[in-house]
Amino acid sequence: MKKHIYSFIAALSMLSFFIGIHPTCVSIGYQPELPDELK
């Protein structure tokens, strides 16, 4: 069960990442800082 929940959260996060990584995305005034691994 835990594995399924983690897997669901991971998939949702990856989807959110591919939308959120867009330079002008996240429509209100805050963007999470890009982790060092992705700079």
Add this chain to the structure above:
Amino acid sequence: MNLISIHSIATNLSNAIAREFNYDNVKRAKINYGLEAFIGAIIKTLFLPVVFWGFGVFKQSLIALITSAILRYASGGMHLKTFIGCLFVSAAVLVSAGMLAKVIIINDYVYYILNFISFLIIIVKSPVDPPEKPIKTMQKRYVMKFLSVLILLSLIYISSITTENDVKNSIVLAIYIQTLTLTGWDKTFYKYINRFKLKAKEVS
């Protein structure tokens, strides 16, 4: 003011997921970033409508939010340093816009002037990208500028055919406020907001 940070929640959860599935650091970082953005979006989606409703400007502020969000997607704009700061400033600005939209009457001259100023700012400044995630190619920059102009003209058209005064005001004010965030004047304003140190507490 200390609040539990969504960054630390996302970090802890992404670490647990990476351990469970043996993900490398890059994938863990992507999950971390996506999760933080997702949690932030959920909080905003729940918090802002409740605040709008509490101030009695649900319709007006929601229209202002949707208008500025659509325009902001292509034009970009300034960002605050903390999530909490962003949440409160967004709520304050959008509630103010909603309240103004409810009571003021924008005559034709002011309507054209505001739209013309917005159009000029978009033409000159858009897109404004955050320094940590710059738009890398000129081609993409031109595409985003073109998209911004297209969205702006569509929003102006929608506002011009709207018969309800408060809806029209909400759209015009949201366009104007959003385009002002491209000019950099808000840097001074946000500098004072960031001084309040609405920082979140790290939890382990």
